[in-house]
Amino acid sequence: MSVPKNLMYTASHEWVEIDGDKMKIGLTEHASEQLGDLVFINLPEVGDQVEAEGSFGDVESVKAVSDIISPATGEVSAVNDAALDSPGDVNGDPYGVWLAEISNVTAKRELLTPEEYEKLLEEEA
Amino acid sequence: MEQKTPLYDCHLAAKGKIVPFAGFLLPVQYEAGVIAEHMAVREKAGLFDVSHMAEMTLCGKDAMANVQMLVTNQCGNMVDGQVKYTTMCYENGTTVDDLLVYKTDEEHILLVVNAANHEKDVEWIRSHLFGDVEFKDISDDVAQVALQGPKSLDIIRKLADESTLPTKYYTFVPKCTVAGKECLVSRTGYTGEFGYEIYCAPADAAHIWNALLEAGKEFGLLPCGLGCRDTLRFEAGMPLYGHEMDDTITPIEAGLGFCVKMKKPDFIGKKALEERGEVTRKMCTLKVTGRGIAREHQDVYVGDKKVGFTCSGTHCPYLKGAYATAIVDLPYNAVDTKVEVDVRGRRVEAVVVATPIYNRA
Numbered sequence: 498m499s500v501p502k503n504l505m506y507t508a509s510h511e512w513v514e515i516d517g518d519k520m521k522i523g524l525t526e527h528a529s530e531q532l533g534d535l536v537f538i539n540l541p542e543v544g545d546q547v548e549a550e551g552s553f554g555d556v557e558s559v560k561a562v563s564d565i566i567s568p569a570t571g572e573v574s575a576v577n578d579a580a581l582d583s584p585g586d587v588n589g590d591p592y593g594v595w596l597a598e599i600s601n602v603t604a605k606r607e608l609l610t611p612e613e614y615e616k617l618l619e620e621e622a
Numbered sequence: 623m624e625q626k627t628p629l630y631d632c633h634l635a636a637k638g639k640i641v642p643f644a645g646f647l648l649p650v651q652y653e654a655g656v657i658a659e660h661m662a663v664r665e666k667a668g669l670f671d672v673s674h675m676a677e678m679t680l681c682g683k684d685a686m687a688n689v690q691m692l693v694t695n696q697c698g699n700m701v702d703g704q705v706k707y708t709t710m711c712y713e714n715g716t717t718v719d720d721l722l723v724y725k726t727d728e729e730h731i732l733l734v735v736n737a738a739n740h741e742k743d744v745e746w747i748r749s750h751l752f753g754d755v756e757f758k759d760i761s762d763d764v765a766q767v768a769l770q771g772p773k774s775l776d777i778i779r780k781l782a783d784e785s786t787l788p789t790k791y792y793t794f795v796p797k798c799t800v801a802g803k804e805c806l807v808s809r810t811g812y813t814g815e816f817g818y819e820i821y822c823a824p825a826d827a828a829h830i831w832n833a834l835l836e837a838g839k840e841f842g843l844l845p846c847g848l849g850c851r852d853t854l855r856f857e858a859g860m861p862l863y864g865h866e867m868d869d870t871i872t873p874i875e876a877g878l879g880f881c882v883k884m885k886k887p888d889f890i891g892k893k894a895l896e897e898r899g900e901v902t903r904k905m906c907t908l909k910v911t912g913r914g915i916a917r918e919h920q921d922v923y924v925g926d927k928k929v930g931f932t933c934s935g936t937h938c939p940y941l942k943g944a945y946a947t948a949i950v951d952l953p954y955n956a957v958d959t960k961v962e963v964d965v966r967g968r969r970v971e972a973v974v975v976a977t978p979i980y981n982r983a
Contacts, residue, residue, distance in 0.1 A: 534655045
């Protein structure tokens with residue numbers, strides 16, 4: 498299971514790429530494997546306010562629905578339309594396909610380092 | 623504690639993702655994933671472990687008379703070697719289960735019922751027997767694999783004498799040899815594709831499974847899990863007990879009127895179905911036209927009026943869209959009716975389309 502060193506992670510299996518006061522978020526390889534083939538992604542729209550720990554949207558595989566939990570409080574500044582159009586791309590390249598970007602971040606969830614996230618995966622296995 | 627089927631170790635070897643289902647540990651998918659497995663069955667072939675299904679036999683002079691009282695379909699005209707799909711009703715006309723009736727001859731009949739209803743069905747049938755009949759629950763002595771998809775014949779004929787196999791849809795041969803083992807083989811399935819269901823002794827199941835997988839390699843056969851079993855049956859318009867029908871829904875409401883023969887002299891539930899008269903709600907299929915996927919047990923609206931609820935709902939891999947079945951009040955079941963489904967608090971647009979949504983070419 499790959500856990501890139503340049504990203505931060507949440508306990509609910511989102512990855513976060515931090516760039517100043519912006520954050521790109523996506524699903525980890527573990528999340529994409531657990532969900533199976535993704536067929537639908539529901540995301541907020543650009544301009545929406547989101548809250549740390551709040552529901553950010555949801556992803557659906559053929560069988561399951563899972564919430565995406567927002568890693569931060571802020572404003573959605575970009576949404577990856579390509580991911581919305583072909584959710585299966587997330588399964589093929591979970592760290593290459595981001596879902597949305599949050600700007601003007603004012604509060605963050607507790608984020609895990611790659612080492613801490615690897616440890617979490619071991620504990621859950 | 624869930625039971626393992628005789629193929630449990632085969633599933634682990636094929637890296638199946640095991641989940642509990644109807645009291646059994648079964649693979650929901652293998653490495654290929656639900657969509658690839660679904661497409662394999664539509665375009666090539668897939669192999670399923672369906673050993674969880676429950677089998678029971680009725681033997682004796684009054685075997686057929688008992689079947690005729692228990693089930694809603696007309697079985698009196700069945701020929702030896704025929705299979706018939708039917709429902710079984712409670713006295714009040716709602717549904718005990720749907721099942722397959724295999725007629726070996728007038729005095730030897732096999733019933734195949736849903737695993738989830740196994741104990742309930744055994745009790746129901748046992749408590750309604752009459753006359754000269756011996757009833758046996760043989761589920762523990764029977765394993766079953768389903769070979770489904772257009773390449774099924776190419777695969778099975780490598781392991782069996784083709785002339786001994788059943789050819790017509792919904793027929794069976796009680797004793798065939800597949801991969802050197804004695805089996806009952808029927809031309810049936812739960813996918814909407816050409817295929818076979820193979821019943822065998824539990825001790826022979828792994829041998830037959832492995833032989834079929836090996837024989838099917840050159841044809842693109844994949845082992846298939848419960849995930850695609852559900853999406854395949856759904857696409858093919860086949861109902862699932864606990865979804866499209868249950869003990870609150872009559873078979874007629876479930877759109878299964880074709881297997882309720884009101885002209886039969888009698889069957890359990892007939893009187894209640896007569897008294898209920900014309901149905902006021904009925905099963906239909908919805909195509910989700912808005913963004914999202916409708917799932918089971920979500921409310922269906924026309925404007926502000928709640929007109930029904932969804933029974934099953936998923937993304938259909940072959941049709942590449944989201945669909946749901948729903949029981950809605952008449953006349954909102956009419957094709958082209960625009961409705962909305964409450965998907966976790968969000969209204970999503972959908973439209974009634976003809977059932978089934980997939981038909982084998």
